[in-house]
Amino acid sequence: MSQTQFNQRLLSFLEQATTPFHAVEQMVLQLEAAGFRPLSGAGNLQAGQRYYLTRNDSSLLAFIIGSDAPPATGMRMVGAHTDSPCLMVKPRPEKLRSGYFQLGVEVYGGALLNPWFDRDLSLAGRVSFAGSGGQLRTALVDFRQPLAVIPSLAIHLDREANQNRSVNPQTDILPVLAIADGQDKPDFRDLLAGRLREEYPGLEVGRILDYELSFYDSQPAALVGLGGDFIASARLDNLLSCFTGMDALLQADGTQSCLLVCNDHEEVGSLSTAGAQGPLLLSTLRRIAGSEEQLSSLVQASMMISADNAHGLHPNYADRHDDNHGPRLNAGPVIKVNANQRYATNAETAGFFRLLAEREQVPVQSFVVRTDMACGSTIGPITAGGTGIRTLDIGVPTFAMHSIRELAGSEDAANLARVLQRFYNHQGSLTPA
Structure with missing residues (x-):
């Protein structure tokens, strides 16, 4: 799929996904068209099958059971959130x-x-x-x-x-x-x-x-700029990541077990039945694993990429960034790092993401907040702390985060989708030797 095709699908999704409820509705339509089916309350999960479930109509979890048993090879997981201020x-x-x-x-x-x-x-x-x-x-x-x-x-x-x-x-x-x-x-x-x-x-x-x-x-999402360099839209934080994660899942080859979770209520702390502090992810992993012992093995072998937009270096306010960590739009996805664990990234997970991006020839940037400024957070630390799964925080650089209309680069989302697809298709252990 070309970048132009990807962006047109993204713009259409942003226009339809006016609330978390509508975002989930739109994702379900695309998942069902690709062969995903609702997860029922009983029955065994079958290798090669694709499932999804929703919570509160505003959170969604979709996954593919790979040909190998998930506890043995782990789950490749991507997380995002459906809500916006x-x-x-x-x-x-x-x-x-x-x-x-x-x-x-x-x-x-x-x-x-x-x-x-x-x-x-x-x-x-x-x-x-x-x-x-x-x-x-x-x-x-x-x-x-x-x-x-x-x-x-x-x-x-x-x-x-x-x-x-x-x-x-x-x-x-x-x-x-x-x-x-x-x-x-x-x-x-x-x-x-x-x-x-x-x-x-x-x-x-x-x-x-x-x-x-x-x-x-009500203004539609659009490509803007002299050369169409930017995507301007409401709710880029974080529907851009939801769409990117979904697109990568739809393109996954199904060999490996992989999962997408898009939680509601991230912007207000994630503590709800539909939020990342709720039971949606862990209860589903428990069912996929089949037993507590198998769940422990699954957690150990799995990895989560938490995708949530990053602060791009604003040309009018460059002093708000650390000198060496000012991500630019259309210069690649951003690894988000914070020593105080506001982001879940560590050297191992960051290194793994860099290798994935290199294989797709996608550049990678880093973001660290100025030491004299407070740092926001994501579902990454919540997921890591609640499940024990190794987690990485990344995002597409964005201007005007939490505004009614935000701005991202027109190349970054498609590039991130390519890296996430490679992550979903990665064969072999995610654990270092």
Whole structure:
């Protein structure tokens, strides 16, 4: 597959995957088309077969049972996360202020708030409702058109805006949806019910019971730059890694046992049923192994590559990076290192990744945060600590991480997919002699 074909598929995925629920839905469609089938609650796993399972509709785990017994050769594993910082709608969101209909929102994760102003926003997520007969039903919803905007305050009313404007998340970022002067405020749940009926003709939608909904930028993902050097999109952190890991798994030859896990809730600590601190991965590995003794052997022989975007060297803020560790866009995937274990990389796992990349003729970079700055983290240390599996943290260099629209190099994701595919197909022990 050419880089152009890869990027077009990536852009399409980013446009459809507007929430973690929609990301999992899109991945399931592609996995099923490639012969993966849902993992049932009983029965033996068969060599050569492909399976997947989901958790909370927002996390996904897919794997291939290789021709050799997995405990003997281990699992080649790639991990990523499906969630991104965003604005989520509160349970009782309707507000009528100064003649405008607005919705109250809660900030999810460490969002960069200023870029949310003056964007054409739409709304998507999961809704629970009473179906015919009063039973509980759930469905995904996506309005797929601009519904709202958070207007900036004009500079004439805040002359210090360019020097010192802060954002109060309780009062300053309520999206405006309509003019409602002299009217009763609209019922948001009625709006949801109407949209569900539009998306699912014939679906009997009774009372809306609850929802998990987030606003998103309706501008599509795109290639930008004079030579198409960049990918600009919402949710590159970390749907780019989810797609890259999935593409590599779909291209795997199936000789070796390999696995992809895409967890929700990484941006808020990973402690949930669907998060990396939950039981999804370890319980699945236990089933693959077949016994606790075999699980121990499987863990010892396995390796995880945790893929999560890295901070690219910003040309306007080069001093925010360590002098020797400023990754450039389109210069290869980044090995992320932190002495205080905010990343799970060690010399062994980093060295193995470098060898894989060399065989694909893909350059590799390194990232170490400035010693006088705090370091973020990933699912890598959580997975390593919870399972005992050797883990490496890598990522594609990115600008504007946690903004409503982020920027990555147009060559990096395809190159990373090639390295991950080689990892999935690697024959022989992952343990040094």
